[in-house]
Amino acid sequence: MKHIESDSNASLKQWKKLHTRKEREKTGTFLLEGPHLIEEAISFGAKLQHVIIEENFNIKEEWLKEKFTLWSVPAKLMKQLSETEKPQGIIAVCEMMEQPEERIKRNGRYLLIDGVQDPGNLGTIIRTADSAGLDGVFLGEGTADLYNGKTVRSTQGSLFHLPIIKADLKEIITECKAEDVPVISTSLQEAVDMRELPEMNGFALIVGNEGQGVQEMFQEESSINVKIPIFGQAESLNVSVATGILLYELQRKR
Template identity: 30%
Template sequence: MIEKITSVKNSLILKALEYKTKKSQLEDKKYLIEGLNIVNEAIKNNVVDKIFVTKKFVNTFQNIDVIEISDNVAQKLSDLKNSQEVFAICNIVKKDFLDSNVLILDDVQDPGNLGTLIRSAFAFGFNNIICSESTVFLFNSKVLRAIQGNHFDLNIEYCDLEKRIVELKNEGYTIISTNLKEKNSIFDFESHDKIALILGNEGNGVSERVQKLAQKNVILKTSEKIDSLNVAIAGSIIMHDIFNVK
C-alpha cells in the first residue's frame, strides 16, 4: 500500500526540506531534486533514497516504491511557482577521478553560470570539475535545475585549488588559465592530451594565487566593441575549442 502524506509538517517532509540546505546536504550526504527527468536520471544512477509524487504520477515508476503527497505538500517542497510534482531525496555519491580533461572553477558565484558550465563540460569532454570551496554549491536547487542530471556522469570536487592544481601538474596536466592581460587565443596552443582549464569569478576573474600556477594563459579574441564575455559563455567557447582542437 502506498504511503500518503498530506501535511507539510510531516517529519519526512521537514527532513526533505532540510536537504535543500548546504548544511544538511554536507552533514547527511543527501539532497533534494525536483522534476521527472532528473528523478529518472537519479534512478538510472542508483542514488535515490525516497521518491515523492502527487497522485498524477503515482503509477509513473514501475517496481519502485513512491510516497504520494498532496498538492500543497508538493508546492512546499518546490522552489517553483508551479510544482513539478515529482521529487526525490538522493544520496551524494563521490565519483572517482576520470581519465579526461579538467575544468577548474575559482570562486564562480552564480548558480546559472555553474549550471551552464557543467552542461558544457559534459558536452565537451571535461568530465572532471574541480571547484574552490567558495564556488556556489553543486546541490543548490538552481544549479540542479539547470544541469538536469548531467552531474551524475561527472566527477565534481570541492577542495583547496592550489594544492589540487599542483597535483594535476604532477599527473601530467597542462594548466591553462583565462587571463585578460594575455593576447593568445586557444588555437595558439598545441593540442595536449591532458588539459586543465581554469575559469574565475564573474567580477574579478581568476585570483592571483591561482593564476600564478597556470602554465599557459588564454583569452578569447572578440570584437573591439565588447570588453568581455560572461564566464559561462567564455568558458563554454574555450571548452568547445579545446574539444575540437583535440
C-alpha cells in the same frame, strides 16, 4: 505507498530543510525535482532514499523496482516542497555521489572552477563540461554549492555523468603537473589568444569568479594564460559562455 496530508508531518519538515546547504551537508542528501532529473539519477546509479509524488501523478513502473520509499502528497504540500514556480509533480531525496579515489590521470581533460558564485552559472558550466567530454570537474573554494536546487536543475542531469569534486585547487594544479597535464588559466593579462593555443592531448582549464576572474596565484601557476578575442563592444563574456567557447576550442585542437 505512504501518504502525507499535513504540513506538520515530520518527514515533510525534514525534506524542506534540504533547501539549505547546512542540512544537505549534514545529511549527505539533496532534492531532485522533476521526472527528467530523477530518470537521469536512476539511469546512472544514484541512490534515491525517498520519492514524493503529487496525488494522481503517474510514476513509471520501472522506477518502482528501485529501493526507495514512495510517498504521495496533495498539490498544496508539493508546492511547499518544490523550489520552482510550477512544480512537476515529483521530487526525490537523493544521496550525494561518492568521490572517486583517482583524481588526475595523464592526458585527462579537466575543468577547475575558481569561485563561480552563481548556482545557475555553475550548473550550466557542468552541463557544458559534460557535453565537451571532460573527465572531471573540480570545485574550488568560494564556488556555489553543487547541490543547490538551481545548480542541480541547471545541470540537466550532467552532475550524474562525470566526477565533480570539491577540492583545493592548489593541490589539483600540483597533481596536474605531476601527470604532465597542461594547466590553462583564463586571464586578460599576458594571455594568448585562444586561436593560438598549441595542440595538446590533455588539459586542465581554470575558469574564475564572475567579477574577479581567476585568482592571480592560480594564473601564475598555469602553463598558459588564455583569452577569448572580443570583436564587438562588450567588455567581457558570461563565465558559462566563455567556458563553453574555450572547452570546444581545446577539444578541436586535440
